[in-house]
Amino acid sequence: MRNYTYFKPKSLAEAIDAVRESGGDILAGGTTVVDLMKIGVREPSALVDITGLTMLEGHEIGPDHIRFGALARMGHVADDKALTAAAPVMTEALWKAASPQLRNVARLGGNILQRTRCPYFRDTAYANCSKRRPGSGCAALEGGETNHHAILGGSSSCVAMYPGDWAQALIAFDADVHTRGPGGQRTIAFADLHRPPGETPEIETILQPGEIVTEITVPVVPALKASHYLKARDRESYAFATASAAVGVEMDGDVVRDARIALGGVAATPWRARAAEDSLKGKPLTEATAREAGRIAFADARPLEGSAYKTKLGADVIAGALMTAKSRANGGK
Amino acid sequence: MSCKSTPPHAGMSRRIFLGTTGAAGAAIAVGSREVSAQQPRTGVAPDAHPKIELTVNGYRRTLTVEPRTTLVEALRDTLGLTGTKIGCNLGQCGACTVLMDGRRVNSCLVLALSADGAEVTTVEGLANPDGTLHPMQTAFAEHDAFQCGYCTPGQIMSAIACIDEGHAGSADEIREYMSGNLCRCAAYPNIVAAVEAVRDRKEG
Numbered sequence: 001m002r003n004y005t006y007f008k009p010k011s012l013a014e015a016i017d018a019v020r021e022s023g024g025d026i027l028a029g030g031t032t033v034v035d036l037m038k039i040g041v042r043e044p045s046a047l048v049d050i051t052g053l054t055m056l057e058g059h060e061i062g063p064d065h066i067r068f069g070a071l072a073r074m075g076h077v078a079d080d081k082a083l084t085a086a087a088p089v090m091t092e093a094l095w096k097a098a099s100p101q102l103r104n105v106a107r108l109g110g111n112i113l114q115r116t117r118c119p120y121f122r123d124t125a126y127a128n129c130s131k132r133r134p135g136s137g138c139a140a141l142e143g144g145e146t147n148h149h150a151i152l153g154g155s156s157s158c159v160a161m162y163p164g165d166w167a168q169a170l171i172a173f174d175a176d177v178h179t180r181g182p183g184g185q186r187t188i189a190f191a192d193l194h195r196p197p198g199e200t201p202e203i204e205t206i207l208q209p210g211e212i213v214t215e216i217t218v219p220v221v222p223a224l225k226a227s228h229y230l231k232a233r234d235r236e237s238y239a240f241a242t243a244s245a246a247v248g249v250e251m252d253g254d255v256v257r258d259a260r261i262a263l264g265g266v267a268a269t270p271w272r273a274r275a276a277e278d279s280l281k282g283k284p285l286t287e288a289t290a291r292e293a294g295r296i297a298f299a300d301a302r303p304l305e306g307s308a309y310k311t312k313l314g315a316d317v318i319a320g321a322l323m324t325a326k327s328r329a330n331g332g333k
Numbered sequence: 334m335s336c337k338s339t340p341p342h343a344g345m346s347r348r349i350f351l352g353t354t355g356a357a358g359a360a361i362a363v364g365s366r367e368v369s370a371q372q373p374r375t376g377v378a379p380d381a382h383p384k385i386e387l388t389v390n391g392y393r394r395t396l397t398v399e400p401r402t403t404l405v406e407a408l409r410d411t412l413g414l415t416g417t418k419i420g421c422n423l424g425q426c427g428a429c430t431v432l433m434d435g436r437r438v439n440s441c442l443v444l445a446l447s448a449d450g451a452e453v454t455t456v457e458g459l460a461n462p463d464g465t466l467h468p469m470q471t472a473f474a475e476h477d478a479f480q481c482g483y484c485t486p487g488q489i490m491s492a493i494a495c496i497d498e499g500h501a502g503s504a505d506e507i508r509e510y511m512s513g514n515l516c517r518c519a520a521y522p523n524i525v526a527a528v529e530a531v532r533d534r535k536e537g
Contacts, residue, residue, distance in 0.1 A: 004400055005379055099514075100494070101424075
């Protein structure tokens with residue numbers, strides 16, 4: 001790991017200035033940034049450690065919104081029983097991510113900006129990775145293994161998978177991301193935060209240099225209470241998703257009034273499956289309609305040789321998650 | 334070096350040991366820039382050797398690091414506390430697990446500068462001053478919860494945290510909350526048994 005200039009600002013304004021003036025990377029928990037620096041994928045000339053900005057910690061469940069500070073620790077939020085009761089998908093997606101040690105350090109703002117685990121992005125021995133070296137191609141598409149690559153939202157330049165879990169809960173429930181940067185404050189719909197790879201996979205979000213995520217808010221809706229995060233993976237625990245689903249339902253008797261479905265482990269960005277949601281609205285939620293929703297979610301999938309299995313697995317995961325959500329809507333666990 | 338022959342809290346000898354290695358660490362900084370880690374406006378330069386303060390196993394330590402020094406490197410290379418192991422060095426295996434401000438963390442992913450002011454407990458800090466092992470250390474020995482032993486310090490730190498966090502309710506829960514510590518000898522069944530034994534002793 002190369003040395004760098006290290007800043008530890010005491011205020012948000014100082015932090016924004018430090019990032020803008022140094023051109024450095026923002027450091028929060030460090031579980032992505034330090035990892036990428038060790039393997040040579042990132043070699044920033046400066047790090048701006050924002051963990052001193054304690055006003056960005058904490059979270060609270062309000063009547064209209066759930067607010068998450070950008071520096072709240074994943075583990076702390078995942079352990080909140082009140083949050084589990086109000087919005088199970090929000091804590092399930094956190095505690096199924098990473099190990100306890102990582103969750104104790106990683107912060108929510110950094111978690112949503114987690115970088116891909118694509119082996120060719122992470123291995124600098126490969127020259128062709130457009131996400132790492134713009135315009136250099138894609139080792140996965142050029143004869144590489146594609147077992148854990150995106151079948152939704154990828155491009156001819158990049159099929160790297162967005163690896164996060166919590167982001168799926170956020171996009172399913174219309175979260176907003178609040179930021180502060182050189183241009184002042186702004187609020188971004190979570191669905192607009194990540195950019196599809198297209199021809200510039202190196203640009204992953206719409207955040208500007210020096211723009212710092214300060215808070216994430218989620219509007220409280222009835223479907224949050226009957227929500228669930230189901231994660232399929234290569235082993236029982238501590239692995240990235242092979243396919244996952246963040247779902248929630250609001251029932252009106254036997255009929256679905258509101259449905260939320262987002263997919264992890266299968267797409268290039270956090271992925272909302274709106275057509276699948278719409279297929280359920282106004283209908284009874286049965287195993288058949290749940291399976292149909294799963295099928296619809298992958299209608300536009302472009303499976304690669306190694307990741308073809310994700311189409312069926314992903315549809316099954318959606319169906320399974322929906323049946324749990326339905327049971328929760330009816331007062332079950 | 335076994336825990337018995339050099340008890341981690343061996344009173345004066347330990348203080349002298351730490352003092353000596355600490356001085357060696359500080360000596361590295363001679364001739365280069367010694368600065369505080371707290372310089373928000375100009376930052377700590379890449380070639381600087383800032384001082385940080387850690388409370389390690391109850392002892393307050395001042396040490397000199399580089400911007401890129403990780404907590405595990407500071408513990409092992411500067412303070413000489415080599416009980417904490419480096420496995421993958423990428424936050425994947427858990428061998429470097431220590432308690433930082435009461436939370437278990439992978440010390441390979443924590444920058445020493447970020448840890449400035451923190452309270453750290455390593456495996457060397459578990460036994461009593463008289464050399465009596467921590468119940469978790471005893472349980473690991475009794476249940477044969479290791480073969481090669483390389484992952485063991487991290488496993489033990491994590492196991493203590495697992496119980497303290499209240500996540501040792503069942504074998505399944507222990508497996509889930511110990512999943513961040515890999516054991517290539519696959520001593521997992523015996524590790525779970527050791528954690529259950531300490532939990533039951535605490536409850537009983």
